[in-house]
Amino acid sequence: MAIIAYSGVDDLVKQKSSYVTWVLPTTGDTGQPLEAAGFPDKTVQAFGTAVTSITMEGSNDPRVLTDAVNAVWFPLVDPQGNAITKTAAFGEVLLESPRFIRPNLTTGTAVTVIVACRIGTF
Numbered sequence: 001m002a003i004i005a006y007s008g009v010d011d012l013v014k015q016k017s018s019y020v021t022w023v024l025p026t027t028g029d030t031g032q033p034l035e036a037a038g039f040p041d042k043t044v045q046a047f048g049t050a051v052t053s054i055t056m057e058g059s060n061d062p063r064v065l066t067d068a069v070n071a072v073w074f075p076l077v078d079p080q081g082n083a084i085t086k087t088a089a090f091g092e093v094l095l096e097s098p099r100f101i102r103p104n105l106t107t108g109t110a111v112t113v114i115v116a117c118r119i120g121t122f
Helices: none
Strands: 007-011 017-026 042-061 091-094 100-118
Touching: none
Parallel strands: none
Antiparallel strands: 007 017, 017 100, 042 091, 042 100
């Protein structure tokens, strides 16, 4: 189990948006926590070689900053109230806006997760 760093592209001046990508290589990997509460609109997309179970998680636990492994996380939900736990490639809007978000690859390999974050209207 590894915590995988994200990479990002910001276009805050022109588009008021940010795009963050994690590439999770194997079962048990989680994404580096992304502090995203300032982005009220977030959409996640995941795809890869073998997406067998991935969950988008959130946390307001301050331990995320010092001990992300032992911090308390909860599954994020879509606008219909369903936990975002998927077994195939997907795209979903994130309903909640906790301080931190991350992907958690329960089982699978070579999964790419991209979160598009928006801070305002275009």
